Amino acid sequence: MRYISTRGGIEPLQFQDAVMMGLARDGGLLLPESLPSVNQQMLDRWQYLPYQYLAREILSLFIDDIPALDLDDLIERSYASFAHPQVTPVTRQGDVYILELFHGPTLAFKDVALQLLGNLFEYVLVRNGGFMNILGATSGDTGSAAIAGVRGKKGINIFILHPHGRTSPIQALQMTTVLDPNVFNIAVRGTFDDAQSIVKGIFNDLDFRDTYRLGAVNSINWARVLAQVVYYVYAYLKLRRLGNPCVDFSVPTGNFGDIFAGYVARRLLPPTCIHTLILATNANDILARFVCRGDYSRGQVQVTSSPSMDIQIASNFERYLYYLRGENGAAVKADMDGFAATGTLDLSAFTEQVAEDFRARSVSEEETIATIATFHKEHGYLLDPHTAVGVRAAQELRAPDRPVVCLATAHPAKFGEAVTRALGAAPPLPPALAELESRESRCAVLDAEMETIKEFVARNALR
Known part of the structure; x- marks a missing residue:
C-alpha cells in the first residue's frame, strides 16, 4: 500500500514515511x-472480534511495512x-444508538487515534534514529489527546497551538497542566482557523520543516483518519x-476528519452496509452549506x-x-489555490453526487442546549454539546427504516458550562478532571503571527 498527495505533486510513499511526513510536501493531504x-x-x-483484533485486521489492509x-x-x-x-462501546438510548468515543485518557474521541499515532512516531524513531518536533493546532480536544500520546517520549518535542480563551476551561487545563519538558503549549490571540493556517504555513516552509523535522498530529496526518475508521466498522458489526x-x-x-473516516469506512465495507452519513455542524455551517448547496465559502x-x-476552514475537506x-x-x-485566494469555492455542480454520501444539518446554539436537556430528561443520559449537535441532526434526518448511530465525541464533564445551562446543575467531574484546577499550568500566549510562532518553535525545538 502506497500513499499519494491529493495535489499529485509527490512520489508515492510507504505508510511509515506517510506518517512521518504528515502534510504532503506539495501542500496536499496524503491518501492511499x-x-x-x-x-x-x-x-x-470479524463479527465477534474484540476492538483490538478488529483494529489489527483493518489497519493491516492499509499498512504493509510494519511486521504483524x-x-x-x-x-x-x-x-x-x-x-x-x-x-x-455502543449503547442504545431511545431510538438512537450512541457510539461512546470518550473512554480514553483525555475523555475525547481524539484519544482513539492519537494514542496510536504517538506510539507510531516512537516506533519509527526508535528504528530509524533521529528526532522530531510535532507541531499542531487544536480547537479543543486534539491538543490534550496529542500531548497525552507523546508526553515524556524520547526524541519528540510537541508544540500545540490553541485559540486563547476559545476552548472550554477544562480543555485548556488538560493541555497546560502537562509540565513534561517535551511539551509546549501556545495560546494564540485569534481563532482556531488562525492557528491552523499558521501550522499549515509553517509546514509549507520546507526549509524550516526539514531543519526541525516537523511532524503533524492534526487530522491532516493520514494515520489519524485511519485509526478512526476502525470504530465505524466496530459499531456497524455490533x-x-x-x-x-x-x-x-x-x-x-x-474539520471533516471524523466524518471522512466514516466515508472511508463506507467505501471499505460492502455496498449498503453504511447507507448515509449525517453531517452535523453547529452555527459554523460551512460544511452543511457545502452538502446542501455546494457552497463552500469561509465566514466569520x-x-x-x-x-x-x-471552524470555518475544514482541514480534511480536501481529501x-x-x-x-x-x-x-x-x-x-x-480548487484549493482558488479557495486560499478568495475564501470561496462553488461546488454546486456536485450537489447530487454529494447527496449520495451525506445529508447535513446545522444545529443552532438554542437547539444544542435544548437537546442536552430533553435527551437527559427522556433517557437519563447526558450528552456533551458536540454529541448533542449530532443527536439533534440524527433525530431530524434519520430514515425510519434504518438504525442510526450517533458519535459521542467527548465526556459531558468537559463542557460543564453548557450542561449547566441545559440542566441547571453542573455535571459531576471524573477524578481526572476534578484535580486539574489545583495543578500548576504552563502556557505561552502569543500573537497569531507565523514568524512569532516559528521563532518560538525554533528556540525550543530539538535539533
Whole structure:
C-alpha cells in the first residue's frame, strides 16, 4: 500500500514515511493510492472480534511495512489506557444508538487515534534514529489527546497551538497542566482557523520543516483518519449482530476528519452496509452549506458551546474533494489555490453526487442546549454539546427504516458550562478532571503571527 498527495505533486510513499511526513510536501493531504475493500465473508469472520483484533485486521489492509507482531504490540499498547474493555462501546438510548468515543485518557474521541499515532512516531524513531518536533493546532480536544500520546517520549518535542480563551476551561487545563519538558503549549490571540493556517504555513516552509523535522498530529496526518475508521466498522458489526444489515451514522464535525473516516469506512465495507452519513455542524455551517448547496465559502467564526466545531476552514475537506474531482490532483490544487485566494469555492455542480454520501444539518446554539436537556430528561443520559449537535441532526434526518448511530465525541464533564445551562446543575467531574484546577499550568500566549510562532518553535525545538 502506497500513499499519494491529493495535489499529485509527490512520489508515492510507504505508510511509515506517510506518517512521518504528515502534510504532503506539495501542500496536499496524503491518501492511499487505492482504497481496499472487504467482502461479506470477511465481515462474518470479524463479527465477534474484540476492538483490538478488529483494529489489527483493518489497519493491516492499509499498512504493509510494519511486521504483524509489531503492529499487534502497537495496537495493544495504544488501547491499554482506555477505561472501557470494549474501547468504543455502543449503547442504545431511545431510538438512537450512541457510539461512546470518550473512554480514553483525555475523555475525547481524539484519544482513539492519537494514542496510536504517538506510539507510531516512537516506533519509527526508535528504528530509524533521529528526532522530531510535532507541531499542531487544536480547537479543543486534539491538543490534550496529542500531548497525552507523546508526553515524556524520547526524541519528540510537541508544540500545540490553541485559540486563547476559545476552548472550554477544562480543555485548556488538560493541555497546560502537562509540565513534561517535551511539551509546549501556545495560546494564540485569534481563532482556531488562525492557528491552523499558521501550522499549515509553517509546514509549507520546507526549509524550516526539514531543519526541525516537523511532524503533524492534526487530522491532516493520514494515520489519524485511519485509526478512526476502525470504530465505524466496530459499531456497524455490533448492530449487524442485532439483525441490522444497513445503518446510518450521525457525526458532529467541524474539520471533516471524523466524518471522512466514516466515508472511508463506507467505501471499505460492502455496498449498503453504511447507507448515509449525517453531517452535523453547529452555527459554523460551512460544511452543511457545502452538502446542501455546494457552497463552500469561509465566514466569520461564531463562538458556541461546542468549540471543537467553531471552524470555518475544514482541514480534511480536501481529501473528499479529491474523490469528488475524480482523483484529479491538478483540479484539487486549482480548487484549493482558488479557495486560499478568495475564501470561496462553488461546488454546486456536485450537489447530487454529494447527496449520495451525506445529508447535513446545522444545529443552532438554542437547539444544542435544548437537546442536552430533553435527551437527559427522556433517557437519563447526558450528552456533551458536540454529541448533542449530532443527536439533534440524527433525530431530524434519520430514515425510519434504518438504525442510526450517533458519535459521542467527548465526556459531558468537559463542557460543564453548557450542561449547566441545559440542566441547571453542573455535571459531576471524573477524578481526572476534578484535580486539574489545583495543578500548576504552563502556557505561552502569543500573537497569531507565523514568524512569532516559528521563532518560538525554533528556540525550543530539538535539533
